[in-house]
């Protein structure tokens with residue numbers, strides 16, 4: 438985590454993106470942020486700050502095929518705050534937010550960069566075929582490079598900040 442914080446001290450280039458379609462799942466953002474009311478003041482401020490910029494950052498959806506593809510597409514979206522295609526353009530880190538509707542499961546996936554989640558809601562994470570874990574609000578999850586992982590929302594929306602550190606960033 439300290440490596441991510443150190444990187445962010447050096448700001449990238451703010452960029453205006455053409456407004457894309459508003460993801461359907463944004464209707465769950467207020468409920469997700471409201472779930473932080475009893476969290477620490479820092480997490481509360483983080484949620485409120487993200488709610489302010491949510492309509493200004495580019496959102497994307499993970500391509501997914503399968504019987505639940507349509508439901509998954511409508512029930513999740515990822516905001517890219519920093520990164521090569523982020524609101525702040527930089528290539529040393531990708532910082533984003535995932536929002537998922539209740540009872541949506543993010544598919545198993547893996548990627549070369551190290552990944553760190555800061556959990557801002559209830560929800561479950563797992564690696565490989567391991568058991569589902571509940572980090573809780575304020576918890577963190579680290580996925581080592583190449584590790585298969587997934588997350589899923591329960592009865593409440595899932596909200597999490599994540600950072601991917603490309604290997605070339607050093």
Ligand SMILES: [Fe+2]
Nearest residue numbers: 546548552586
């Ligand atoms: Fe991931």
